[in-house]
Amino acid sequence: MTAHRYTEDHTIPFYEGDVTNRITMAMLINVLMLCSDHQNAALGVAQQSLIDQYGVGWVVTQYAITIKRLPVADDTVKVSTRGTSYNRFFAYREFWIHDEQGNELVKVDSIWVLMDEKARKITEIPESIIKPYRSENVRRVPRLKRPERLDSNAELTTKKYQVRASDIDFNGHVNNAHYLEWMTDVLPLDFLVSHQPEQINIRFENEVKYGNFVSSSVLVESQDNDRIKTIHEIMSNDKLSSSATFIWKKNDVKGNE
Amino acid sequence: MTAHRYTEDHTIPFYEGDVTNRITMAMLINVLMLCSDHQNAALGVAQQSLIDQYGVGWVVTQYAITIKRLPVADDTVKVSTRGTSYNRFFAYREFWIHDEQGNELVKVDSIWVLMDEKARKITEIPESIIKPYRSENVRRVPRLKRPERLDSNAELTTKKYQVRASDIDFNGHVNNAHYLEWMTDVLPLDFLVSHQPEQINIRFENEVKYGNFVSSSVLVESQDNDRIKTIHEIMSNDKLSSSATFIWKKNDVKGNE
Structure with a gap:
């Protein structure tokens, strides 16, 4: 029995x-979340119904994003997802973005946990919630590569942001x-224009709240293979909220790869 | 001959x-702009082709937005626009948002000018650019109500924002x-949850640039008719970038009017 695949x-x-004109990293994540929300609803396990019935909600802890080419404004893409496997506490979900010719543009692996909305604690995944996905019950879900951490002695660029109502x-x-927005915004605009991410590993740790200030720090490192590595941390109230490692490649022309 | 109306x-x-769950004011504006962009393209006068051929682009100077009910996430709405009338320097464009049952939810009047992209100066509207819209050539386009200005002695709430790459x-x-986002974010979250705008008059004056800091100020005033009036100014480098007056009504229930 293969896992249920949903495409839109x-x-x-x-x-x-x-x-x-390329889709932003923040919007890429939004578009994937929209697809998984629609799959959840199609399978009768919409996020809101989980909250209402069980007091729990899915929370992503980690994404590994591989980008061959970023779609641009006016492109129509096919977004697919499947809840591939799970164990007692973790669920592994895959996403794909294809262009209209069927070429794979983006592949995303993600790890999810079920969070008790009141206690804000991870809970066991009940059979009734996971069953509709036809996910494989496994002993271990795939382990995604952890983002690197910043060396506190390194020369960092840091910007402060306040969490907005929106x-x-x-x-x-x-x-x-929004974490992706804070992470990319700290890089100079000319860098963002002349490069695009090829690989992103991002982990979410502690939640930030409305009105909180966050600091977004980055270390930029050149790689042997003509790539740039950036290591990111989002801190709030002296706690790590999110960390990420990006590998960037240079664009040939503005608007194209 | 009536003006060409475009709906999507x-x-x-x-x-x-x-x-x-209600559409944000920023996204409402985006959705209207998307509709007018699509009309421009359908009529063979896409924004990019104006820049390429004439070195000019349309810029909105003012919106008057009347909201009966804000659509919420998952709603499908009909967005319509028409370039109603114009004179030598100004064009008057109308927008509507209707629900699937045909009820009008939002009506927007807007005033546009054609900007020389290099000189950043208003230019005359050439016949070749305006003709496809079948707009009425008038002596005066409608004058939209100007937003009120803030009294510098008033007790204001102000927040600072830096223009982001995104x-x-x-x-x-x-x-x-983004001006709408800066204007609404300066209001407390509980106010934004318990109220929704009924009328917005917003004017755009001086452009802000990447990296600039802007300050968003608001004065909150209660009205006789159970409404709240908020008067907004966005300042950057001591110049007025945008001003707006909002009239808000109270929501009965979260997520509904």
Whole structure:
């Protein structure tokens, strides 16, 4: 029995693109979340119904994102997802973005936990919630590569942000996509125009709340293979909220790879 | 001859909604801009082709927004626009948002000018650019109500924001929708949850640039008719970037009017 795969089309409006017209990392995450939300609803286990019935909600702890080519504004892409496997506490979900010709543009692996909304603690995944996905019950879900941590002696670039009302989703939490926005914004605009991410490993640790200040720090490192590595940390109240490692490649022309 | 009317469907993804699930003011503006962009393209006068052929681009100077009910995430709405009338320097464009039952939810009047991209100066509207819209050539376009200005002696709430890389659109300008985000974010979250705008008059004056700091100030005033009036100013480098007056009504229940 293979896991249930869900696919939908998405046309990228201009406001999901950046200055080069490519979809932003924040919007990429949003588009994936939209697809998994729709699968959840199609399988009768919508996020809101889990909260209402069980007092629990899915929370992503880690993404590994591999990008061959970023779609641009006006592109229509196919977004697919499947809840591939799970064990007692963790669920492994895959995502794909394909262009209209069927070429794979983006592949994402993600690890999810079920969070008790009141206690804000991880809970066991009940059979009734996971069953509709036809996920494989496994002893270990795949372990995604951990982002590197910053050396406190390194020369970092840091910017401060305050969590905005518009960063809060209908569950009262900060939408994960905003971490990507804080991480990329700390890089100079000319770098963002001339490069695009090829690989992103990001982990979410402690939740930030409305009104909190976060500091987004980055260390930029050149690689042997003509790539740039950036190591990111989002800190809030002296606690690590999120860490990430990005590998960037240079664009040939603005708006193209 | 009536002006050419263009209509398209838009389904609101969760990430265009706020904590109450209603579409944010920033996303409302984006969705309208998307519709007018699509009309421009359909009529063979896409924004990019104006820049390429004439070195000019349309810029909105003012919106008057009347909201009966804000659509929420997962709603599919009909967005319509028409370039109603114009004179030598100004164009008047109308927008509507209707629900699937045909009820009008939002009406927007807007005034546009054609900007020389290099000189950043208003230019005359050439016949070749305006003709496809079948707009009425008038002596005066409608005058929209000006937002009120803040009294410098008033007790204001002010927040500072820095223009982010992701605030810049593919033309290198700050997308107007972000002004709405700075204006609403300065209000407390509990106010934003318990109220929704009924009327917004907003004017755009001086452009802000990437990296600039802007300060968003607001004065909150109770009205006789159980409404709240908020008067907003966005300042950057001691110049007025945008001003707005909002009239808010109280929501009965979270997520509903």
